[in-house]
Every structure is written in structure tokens, then in C-alpha cells.
Amino acid sequence: MxxxxxxxxxxxxxxxxxxxxxxxxxxxxxxxxxxxxxxxxxxxxxxxxxITGVYPASPSSWLFVVIAILATMYTRSDPSMGLIAKIQEHLPVSQSMSTQCQAVLSAVLFSTMLWLLLIFTMRLCLKQLLSYHRWMFEQHGKMSTTTKIWVALVRIFSGRKPLLYSYQGSLPNLPLPTVKDTVKRYLESVRPLMDDVEYERMTKLAAEFQSSLSNRLQWYLKLKTLWASNYVSDWWEEYVYLRGRGPIMVNSNYYGMDFLYVTPTPIQAARAGNSIHAFFLYRRKLNKEEIKPSRIPGTVIPLCAAQCERIFNTTRIPGEETDTVQHWQDSDYIVVYHRGRYFRLRVYQAGRLLSPREIEFQIQRILDDPVLPCQGEAKLGALTAGDRIPWAKARAKYFSSGVNKRSLDCIERAAFFVTLDDDEQGMMGDDPVASLDRYAKSLLHGKCYDRWFDKSFSVVYYKNGKNGVNGEHSWADAPVVAHLWEYTLATDSFHLGYNAEGHCKGEVDSSLPRPQKLAWEIPKECEEQISQSLTVAQALADDVDFHVFPFRDFGKGKVKKCRVSPDAFIQMALQLAYYRERGTFCLTYEASMTRLFREGRTETVRSCTNESSAFVRALEGGEAADVCRRLFNAASEKHQLLYRMAMTGGGIDRHLFCLYVVSKYLGVESPFLKEVLSEPWRLSTSQTPIQQGELFDMVNHPEYISCGGGFGPVADDGYGVSYCILGENLINFHISCKHSCPDTDAHKFGVQIRKALHDLMQLLSPNYKEPKKMEATKPEDKKDL
Known part of the structure; x- marks a missing residue:
């Protein structure tokens, strides 16, 4: 070759x-x-x-301190109060150095120590300032004097032009709640889910736990908080993600969609060329730390950026007992899958990043390549979609040496994984609703062998120019991949663009070496294992029921006019919809981030509360509108309180999880913790926030919006609901469940959600009239599909 x-x-x-x-x-x-x-x-x-190590000071500030100290020496004053003279006495220098030179050297050493002390003090002050969270609990628009002073101080101590990781050393550690507070809030959260007898039993279990094991387990967690920067994150990554032995496809991985209403180009290779180039532009900015640190919207408060370190060149390695996450510093290529073949595509030539047009040229070469897959190669990716133990054994037995090891290393070390899919996806045809559902299922699991689910993220390019991303969950949470995805979509369409024929702009160096097809030698025994893994994965994929719909009747603009948090509004609608469908309430999971703290990941907001259940029962019981509005406001305020507590380290689920892990390490059983950790989350929800709204013009170009993303159901008899609030007038919903459960139906639940949203708006805004016909798309948008 x-x-x-x-x-x-x-x-x-x-x-x-x-x-x-x-x-x-x-x-x-x-x-x-x-x-x-x-x-x-x-x-x-x-x-x-x-630069990051001396932040919030700058390296140049050292020179300023040195000059200032030397200047004071020439004015015959001693700002060091004798320390410069002490340093001069103990300098191990040659006698040939003049006294003046020794004095200057001593002053420089003193200045350096003073500079380092100032940096330490500034970082300590910033860390203490960032530990203040009372501002989050104040009423919107009513900032206290204390908070105003605090904001001013944060700006003073935050320095100028921070790099991506500049704040890492100043972020506070995640606080450890008391067992008493956690147990109290837990019992409050399950009260609407239990009758009097069950609640009494759980109360006794909790009291027994507090009086026996809790102090011992809490002591170990206190020790960990003194030693580790985050007492949750490493155990969360290992025990929740990496030790799971079932398939990560559907159960763990998640997806993100392309623009909802437009396709920038119908040419598959061109779309790949622009966006792959954009991915590497993002990686360049990431390596140079030129990406602005993420902040809470509308504030100066930074969020932890630790998860960004493993976006690229990262893969999950299967193991028999536990998987591991492997990250490499650099990789100048990607691996592309097309029609059963794997290709290595280098994106750097002569030290430069290939232009979008050149990447399109190389992608088209792969699309046109007639070579057939090696024996066993076509469905090799099914190993990453099935159970983890068979994959780990197969990897050790068949991919630990020779050509198979070299090809597998190539995939695992690649910057990311790309699939060129022969299907057409997106909102299209006479049935846009069904087409969106198929699009979601394709991104979540595909054909179960045409994605590499172990990679940190995989990008899928469809035949009609649509694309999407599938993310592995263990190394980071969805907002990190969403940030990258937003940048890529915006750069692809608004900065790189396409020519009149739909191709990438620029010229092509036709002498580029062809993409290299990976070679494999797959024995019959390995093919049998691939087939078994594919059978497991296919059964899981076929069981997933998905429904995706854009809700356009109103959005956060109208909700805010009712003086209600849009997130709380949607959560109350989900509670109402679930109760109407099942006639009962369930344990509800809403993901909240804890990135206000170093190495923070997520915490759980238990959205089903005493207040929300009281409101739903009142509304369904036909209570007066005034009563229902009062109960709704109480439920909304309670939800906001729980969300803020989760963000500021006051959640309960990660604390209970860590107590359970310690009990397992010590070999002691706690009936209370065992029961708490085994409770099913029948309603698992998550909001996908828009983090870089400045990249999109939602006023003049509202069609250029992503449909957000989604995930599979957490419980076999429950729902997974992801929603994305876009602009002022659109909310996208992604609903998943399992066909095998007779009590769940994604489409029927979608209908209940729509009705609940309208009913809540009717309650809060009596003059609101529900539209007679709800469509998936606006008529004027259909021409853009």
C-alpha cells in the first residue's frame, strides 16, 4: 500500500x-x-x-514588585524591616561580588518572596470570596449590600484576562453536609411517595442509622475532605460509571443533535470537512487555554474547568472488574468509520491543520473507496456496545499484540471518532415527528456497531448533511460536550461557511496522502464474541422508545412574565404529566451541577416534593384557581430552593452515596443506606442549557438552533426526559422509555407534557388561550428542512 x-x-x-x-x-x-x-x-x-500558577497576579507583576523594592532602597528606607539585610548575611556568594551587588540580589530575593506571599494571599482571599453563596438565595433584582460589596471584591481579586484553568486553584472544596441535615432532608423528600406505614418504617431505619453507623462513616468522609479536593468526584466516576458491567450504549452514553430547521449543506463530506476543522480549532484554543472560563450566566462566578482536560484524545478502556479512562496529550488524526471499514485520517500536514476543503477532499476519498472490510471488521464496534466483561476479555485475548493491537491503539488514541452514515436523518418528510424520533435513536445507538461508544465523543455525519454527536459519560458531563458542540455548529455555519455549490471554501492540495485503512486479523472465536455483543446491544436498542418534539406554543418569555422560573415551570409540568398518566408520584431526578467547587460534577434535585404533590392534587381535585396558584408558587419556590442548595453543596444524594461507599469499604451493612441507594428513579430529567448564546443570533436567525440532546431511561419502568430552552419561544423535549414496560409510552407521555404546559400557563395567565393546532414545525420553516 x-x-x-x-x-x-x-x-x-x-x-x-x-x-x-x-x-x-x-x-x-x-x-x-x-x-x-x-x-x-x-x-x-x-x-x-x-500564568495559571501565579493567577490572579501576572508574571509581569514580579518585575513591578522588584522595581518598587529597589526604588525604596535608594530612598534609604527599608520596607523589609531588616529582612533584606538578614538575607544578605546568609547569601552563599563569592567574596568577589561587591556589597552593592549583594544588596541588590538580596532585595530581588526578598521581592520574589513578597510577591509569592501576595499571590498566596490573593488566592486565599479569592477562595474565601468564592465560598460565599448567600447571593444565590436572594430575591431576583434585590441584591443586598453585603452581596454588592462581595461582587466588587470578587472583581478586584479575580485579576484580568484569566485563562481557562486560571481559577482552578482558587475554587473552594465541596463542603461535607452533616448526617443530621442530610437524613432530615431525605425523609422530607420521600414523604409524598410513601404512605404512613412505609414512612414510619423508613423513619425508624434512618434513626437507627444515625445512632449507630453514621458517625463512623462520616468520620472517614471528613478525613477525605481534608485530603482530597472533592470528596465525591473520584468515587462517582469509578462506582457510578466505570464499574458498571452492563452496556454503556443507551444506559450511559448521551447524544446531541444538529440544527433543527436548517442543514447548512446537503453534501456529507463538506459538512464533515467544516465541522472536523472546527473541532480542531476548538482543541487548539483548549490547548492554549484561550477558551474563556465558564461562569454562571449573568455573574462573575467561575465554574470548574477540570472536565475540559479530557475532551480530546480520550477513551474508556474495558476491564473485567472496572474500566479506566485513558487520556493522551496529543493526536494529529481521527478515525473514520464507513461501511464496515476503519480509516486513519491525518488532519495535519507539514505541521499545519488541513483546511476544511482539504478535509472534505479526504472524507470524499473514504466515501469513494471501494475496498471491502476485513473479515470480522464490519461489526467490530459492537464490542463497545455490549456488556463490558466480554469486551474486556476479548480485548485482552485478541487485541493485545500484532496488527489488531496497532489498529485498536489507533482508534483509542485518536482525537475523536467519526462515522459516515449512509442513512438520512433530521426533521424531514411528511411525518417530521417520526423522523425526529428516528434521528434521536440513530444518534443514541445507531446500528449498534457503527459507533465506537468508548471514545470520549463520536461524531456522526449523515448522507443528507445532517450530523450529531454521541458522548461517553464517565469522563465528563453533558454541558462540557455541549459547549464544544455549540462552538462547532456556530463556527461551521457562521465563520467557515460554504460556497454556492455547498462545498467547503478554499483550495485542495491533491498530493495529500490517502487516508490509511486499518488492518485487522479477526479470528472466528472473536467474531462469535462480536456477534454475541451485537445481540445484547440490538435487544437493548430495539427496546428503546423515543419521542422528540419542539414545543413552540410559548417559551421562557411568557413563563417569565408570570414571574416563575422556566425550569421550575417545566418541572411542575412534568410532575403533573406523570401523575395524570400513572395516578401516583415517583422519585424524580433532576441533574444540577456542582462546578462552583473544584472538580465538581453533578448533584440531584429531588423535584417531587410535598409542595409539588400538594399542588398537583389540588389542581386535579378541582380546587379554586387562587388556591392552585398559591400552591404552585409554593412548589416553584421550593424547587428553586432545592436547586440552589444542590448547586452550593447542600444536596443529599452525593453525600448518601459516599456514606454507602465507605460502608462497603468497611464491610458493614446499613439497611437504611442500602434501601436509599436501591430506590428507582422513574422520572430522570435534565436541562441542556445554552452556554454561548452570543454565538447564535436567535432574533434574526431563529432557525439556526440545535434541537438539544437526550439520553436513555434510567429505570426499566420509567422515563428519561431532557429539555432545552431555546430563545424566548421554543422548548425542545427528548423523552425515552422502554417498549418492554407496558406502563410507559414516550408519545403518550409527550401528549401529557404538552397538556400540562398549557394547563399551567392557563392557571398562571387566565387570558391565555391554547392554540387549536400544535405542529412540530412552523409552516414557514418547512421550506428550510
């Missing part, structure tokens, strides 16, 4: 006349440029480490 010869830097043969040495100038040039690129990255990382 031509590409194999190009990879050889030199060849030599021994002849009677001597050694015939043949050097490949092109290969040596590539080696040189690759080395230069690697060293440039190391220098950038070193520079950024220095």
Missing part, C-alpha cells in the same frame, strides 16, 4: 558493494515538523502553567 511506504523513514539493504541506504525525505520532514509541533505545545503548556 502506498501509505505504508510513505510511513517508512529509511530503508537499507546489504549488497556486495556495501550498504545501500535510501532515505525518505518526505517522512523525515514529517518527523521534524511533528517534533516541532510537539515542542511548541510543550512550551505553550509551560507558559500557561506559569
Amino acid at each position: 502506498a501509505e505504508a511506504h510513505q510511513a517508512v523513514a529509511f530503508q537499507f539493504t546489504v549488497t556486495p558493494e556495501g550498504i545501500d541506504l535510501q532515505l525518505s525525505h518526505q517522512a523525515l520532514t514529517e518527523i521534524y515538523l511533528s517534533g516541532m509541533r510537539s515542542w511548541k505545545k510543550r512550551i505553550v503548556r509551560l507558559k500557561n502553567s506559569v
Whole structure:
């Protein structure tokens, strides 16, 4: 193969006349440029480490302190109160150095120590300031004097032009709640779900736990908080994600969709060219830490950026007992899957990133390549979709040496994974509702073998130009991938763009080496394991029922006019919809982030409360509108309180989880913790927030909006509901459940959600009239599909 010869830097043969040495100038040039690129990255990382290490000061501030101290010395004053003289006495310098030089050197050393002390003090002050969270509990628009002073101080101590990781050393540690508070709030959260007898039994179990094991388990957690920067995150990653032995497809991985109403180009290779180029532009900014630190919208409060470190060049490695997450510093290629073949596509040539047009050219080469898959290659990806133990054993047995190891290493070390799908997806045809459902299922599981579910994220490009992303969950949460996805969509359409024919802009270097097809030697025994994994994955995929719908009748604009939090409004609608469908309430999970703290991930908001259940019962019982409005406001305020407590370290579920982990380490059983951790979340919900609204013009170009993303159901007899609030007039919903459960139906639940939204708006705004016909798309948008 031509590409194999190009990879050889030199060849030599021994002849009677001597050694015939043949050097490949092109290969040596590539080696040189690759080395230069690697060293440039190391220098950038070193520079950024220095800048981040001294933040909120700057390296140049050291020179300012030195000059200031030296200037005071010439005015015959001693700001060091004798310390410079003490340093001069103990300087291990040559006697040949003059007294003046020794004094200057001593002053520089003192200035450096003073500078480091100032940095430490500033970081300590910033850390204490960022530990203040009372501002979050104040009424909107009514900021206290204390909070105003606090905001001013945060701005003063935050420095200027922070890099992505500048705040990491100043973020506070996640606080450890008391067992008493956690148990009290837990019992309050389950009260609407239990009758008097069950609640009395649970209260006794909780009291027994508090009087026996709790102090011992809490002591170990207190010890961990002193040692670790976050007492939850490492155990959460390991025990919730990496130790799971079932399939991660559907059960763990999640997806994100393309623009809802427009497709920038119908050419598959062109769409791939622009967006792959955009992904690498983001990675370049990430490596240089040029991405602005994420903040709570409308505030100066930074969020932890630790999860960003493993976006690219990362994969999940299967193990028999537990998986591991492996991250590499750099990778100059991606792996592309098309019609059962795997290709290595280098995106750097002669030290430069390929242009979008050149990447399109290379992608088209893969699409046109007639070569057939190797034996066993076509459905190899099913190993990542099935159970983890068979995959781990197969990996150790069949992929630990030879050509299979080299090809697997290539996939795992790639920047990310790409699938070129022959299907057409998106909102299209005469039945846009059904087409959106198919689109969601395709992104979540595909054909169960045409994605590499272990990669940190995989990108899918469809035949009609639509795309989407599938994310692995263990290394980071969805907002991190969503941030990358927003940047990519915006850069693809608004900055790179396409020419009149729909191709990427720019010229092509036709001498680019062809993408290299990966080679495999798959034995029959491995093919049997692939087939078994595919059977498991296919059964799981076929069982998933999905319904995606855009709700356009009103959005957050109208909800805010009712003086209600849009998130609380939707959560109350979900409670109402579930009660109407099932006639009861259930344990409800709403994901909240804890990235106000170092290495924070998520916490649970238990949205089903005494207040929400009282409101739903009153509304369904035909109570007066005034009574229902009063109960709704109480439920909404309670939800907001719980959400804020979860964000500020006052949640209960991660604390209970860690207590349970400690009990397992100690080998002690707690009936209370065992029952708490085994309770099913029949309604698992999550909001996908828009983090970079400035990248999109939702006023002039509302059609350029993503449909958000979704995930599979957490419980076999429950629902997974993801929603995305876009602009002022659109809310997208993604609903999942399982066909195997006779009590769940994603489409019927969608109807209940629509009705609940309208009923709540009618309650809060009596003059509101429900539209007679609800459509998935506006008539004027259909021409853009």
C-alpha cells in the first residue's frame, strides 16, 4: 500500500558493494515538523502553567514588585524591616561580588518572596470570596449590600484576562453536609411517595442509622475532605460509571443533535470537512487555554474547568472488574468509520491543520473507496456496545499484540471518532415527528456497531448533511460536550461557511496522502464474541422508545412574565404529566451541577416534593384557581430552593452515596443506606442549557438552533426526559422509555407534557388561550428542512 511506504523513514539493504541506504525525505520532514509541533505545545503548556500558577497576579507583576523594592532602597528606607539585610548575611556568594551587588540580589530575593506571599494571599482571599453563596438565595433584582460589596471584591481579586484553568486553584472544596441535615432532608423528600406505614418504617431505619453507623462513616468522609479536593468526584466516576458491567450504549452514553430547521449543506463530506476543522480549532484554543472560563450566566462566578482536560484524545478502556479512562496529550488524526471499514485520517500536514476543503477532499476519498472490510471488521464496534466483561476479555485475548493491537491503539488514541452514515436523518418528510424520533435513536445507538461508544465523543455525519454527536459519560458531563458542540455548529455555519455549490471554501492540495485503512486479523472465536455483543446491544436498542418534539406554543418569555422560573415551570409540568398518566408520584431526578467547587460534577434535585404533590392534587381535585396558584408558587419556590442548595453543596444524594461507599469499604451493612441507594428513579430529567448564546443570533436567525440532546431511561419502568430552552419561544423535549414496560409510552407521555404546559400557563395567565393546532414545525420553516 502506498501509505505504508510513505510511513517508512529509511530503508537499507546489504549488497556486495556495501550498504545501500535510501532515505525518505518526505517522512523525515514529517518527523521534524511533528517534533516541532510537539515542542511548541510543550512550551505553550509551560507558559500557561506559569500564568495559571501565579493567577490572579501576572508574571509581569514580579518585575513591578522588584522595581518598587529597589526604588525604596535608594530612598534609604527599608520596607523589609531588616529582612533584606538578614538575607544578605546568609547569601552563599563569592567574596568577589561587591556589597552593592549583594544588596541588590538580596532585595530581588526578598521581592520574589513578597510577591509569592501576595499571590498566596490573593488566592486565599479569592477562595474565601468564592465560598460565599448567600447571593444565590436572594430575591431576583434585590441584591443586598453585603452581596454588592462581595461582587466588587470578587472583581478586584479575580485579576484580568484569566485563562481557562486560571481559577482552578482558587475554587473552594465541596463542603461535607452533616448526617443530621442530610437524613432530615431525605425523609422530607420521600414523604409524598410513601404512605404512613412505609414512612414510619423508613423513619425508624434512618434513626437507627444515625445512632449507630453514621458517625463512623462520616468520620472517614471528613478525613477525605481534608485530603482530597472533592470528596465525591473520584468515587462517582469509578462506582457510578466505570464499574458498571452492563452496556454503556443507551444506559450511559448521551447524544446531541444538529440544527433543527436548517442543514447548512446537503453534501456529507463538506459538512464533515467544516465541522472536523472546527473541532480542531476548538482543541487548539483548549490547548492554549484561550477558551474563556465558564461562569454562571449573568455573574462573575467561575465554574470548574477540570472536565475540559479530557475532551480530546480520550477513551474508556474495558476491564473485567472496572474500566479506566485513558487520556493522551496529543493526536494529529481521527478515525473514520464507513461501511464496515476503519480509516486513519491525518488532519495535519507539514505541521499545519488541513483546511476544511482539504478535509472534505479526504472524507470524499473514504466515501469513494471501494475496498471491502476485513473479515470480522464490519461489526467490530459492537464490542463497545455490549456488556463490558466480554469486551474486556476479548480485548485482552485478541487485541493485545500484532496488527489488531496497532489498529485498536489507533482508534483509542485518536482525537475523536467519526462515522459516515449512509442513512438520512433530521426533521424531514411528511411525518417530521417520526423522523425526529428516528434521528434521536440513530444518534443514541445507531446500528449498534457503527459507533465506537468508548471514545470520549463520536461524531456522526449523515448522507443528507445532517450530523450529531454521541458522548461517553464517565469522563465528563453533558454541558462540557455541549459547549464544544455549540462552538462547532456556530463556527461551521457562521465563520467557515460554504460556497454556492455547498462545498467547503478554499483550495485542495491533491498530493495529500490517502487516508490509511486499518488492518485487522479477526479470528472466528472473536467474531462469535462480536456477534454475541451485537445481540445484547440490538435487544437493548430495539427496546428503546423515543419521542422528540419542539414545543413552540410559548417559551421562557411568557413563563417569565408570570414571574416563575422556566425550569421550575417545566418541572411542575412534568410532575403533573406523570401523575395524570400513572395516578401516583415517583422519585424524580433532576441533574444540577456542582462546578462552583473544584472538580465538581453533578448533584440531584429531588423535584417531587410535598409542595409539588400538594399542588398537583389540588389542581386535579378541582380546587379554586387562587388556591392552585398559591400552591404552585409554593412548589416553584421550593424547587428553586432545592436547586440552589444542590448547586452550593447542600444536596443529599452525593453525600448518601459516599456514606454507602465507605460502608462497603468497611464491610458493614446499613439497611437504611442500602434501601436509599436501591430506590428507582422513574422520572430522570435534565436541562441542556445554552452556554454561548452570543454565538447564535436567535432574533434574526431563529432557525439556526440545535434541537438539544437526550439520553436513555434510567429505570426499566420509567422515563428519561431532557429539555432545552431555546430563545424566548421554543422548548425542545427528548423523552425515552422502554417498549418492554407496558406502563410507559414516550408519545403518550409527550401528549401529557404538552397538556400540562398549557394547563399551567392557563392557571398562571387566565387570558391565555391554547392554540387549536400544535405542529412540530412552523409552516414557514418547512421550506428550510
